[in-house]
Amino acid sequence: MRALVIDDSRAMRRILCRILEGLGYEVAEAGDGQQALDHLRSAGAAGTMPMLALVDWNMPVMDGYTFIQTVRATPEWRGLTLMMVTTESEHGQVVRALAAGAHEYVIKPFTPDAIVDKLQLLGLPIEAALTGSPS
C-alpha cells in the first residue's frame, strides 16, 4: 500500500506520513504539485504508483488544485485517489476541489481519526490500528 503526501510544510508532511505509516502505508513526500507530478511519472515507470495522495491546496510552484486537475486529466493516473487536506474551509472551495476531481476533503486542523474515517469512506485499506493525538 503506497501513498503520497503533498504539502509545502515539512511539519505537516511529517504528521501525515506518521498517520499513514501507522495505518500500514509506505509513504512518499512532495513539497509542491510539480514535485508530486514528477514523483508520479517516476513511480509509474517503476511500477510503484501510490493508491492515495493527500494534497495541500496552497503551495508554491504548483498548487494542489492544479495538481488534482492535471492528475484527473491523465488517463494512466485515473486510479489514484485524491484527498485534499487544507485550511480552505469555505464550501465554495470544497465544491471547486470536488469538481476538479478530488475524491475527499479534510479541513485543517484535523485529528488522525479524521484521516481514518475518510479512508474508510473511500474503501481504502487500513492494515493497522492508529494511535495518535490531534494534528
Place this chain on the structure above:
Amino acid sequence: MNIGPEDFRYVADFVRRRSAIVLEDGKQYLVEARLEPVARLHGFPSLDALTSRLRVTESSPLGNDVVEALTTNETSFFRDVHPFETLRDEVLPDLAARRSLTRRLRIWCGAASTGQEPYTIAMVIKDDVPNLQGWDVSMLATDLSTQVLDKAQAGRYSNLEVNRGLPATRLVRWFSREGSGHLVSDELRSMIRFAPHNLIGPPPGEVFDLVMLRNVLIYFSEEDKRKVLASVVTCMAPDAFLMLGGSETAANDIVGLSRERLGRSVVYRRTPALVPQQLSSHLTREVPSCARS
C-alpha cells in the same frame, strides 16, 4: 482533584442508578477529569466535598450535572460506515416496500448525543432511498443529556466535527457555513425532533419502524441491557428493525427479537408474534378498509 475509593464507589453506584451506565474499577481517572469542572461550577474545593453534598442531595441540579458529566457522548457522522450502507441497501428499502400503503415511517434514534447520527440517517433517507421521497418520515432523537441535545438541536458543527466521517459531497449539499462552523440545513432539521429520554425509564409512548440504539448499551450491565431491550421491543412495530453498535449483541432470548445479517451488519427484527393491540393500529391507521385482510 482526586477521588478516594469510597467516593468513587458511591459515584459509580449513583450514576448506575440514575443512568444504568457502569463505571468499572479503573475509571477513577475518568471520574476525576469529568467531575472537576462540575466541582468548580458548584463551588466545591474538592471531589470529597462534592460527593459529601451529593450523598444528601441526589435529586438536585448537582446530581443532574454529575450524571451528565459522566455520560459518554462520543459520536460522529456515518460512524462505522457499514451500518449506514445496510440502512441504505437493505433496511430502508425493506421498510419502503412494507409501508407502501401508508407511506409513513417513524424512526427512533436513542442516545443521539450531539446529533451526528440522526442527521446521518436523515441524509441517507434524502440522498440514497428514492422510494422514500415524498413520504411522511420523521425521527425522534433522544439522549439523557440535555446539553448534548441542545447542540444537536442547533445543528452547528466545527471543522473537527465535520471532518469526522462526513463525506465532502454531503457537507456541501446539507450544510452551510455559519461563522467558523457548519450549519445543518433546515430540510434535515425539520425531519428530527430532539427530546430528553432516559433509556432505563419508560419507553417513548410511540411506535417505531426503525430503532437505532448504537454504542450505548456497552456501558450498561447485562441486567440493565436486557431491561432496556425488553422495553425498546414494546415500542417497535411488528416487523420493525433495531440496529445496535458494531460490537454489541442482543441476548438470544430477548423476547420479540430475531437476529439476522443484512449486508455487512447484524440487525434485529421485531418478530411478528405477540403483537399488542396498540401496535397493530400503527400499521392499520390510514390504510383503506379494502386493503385490510
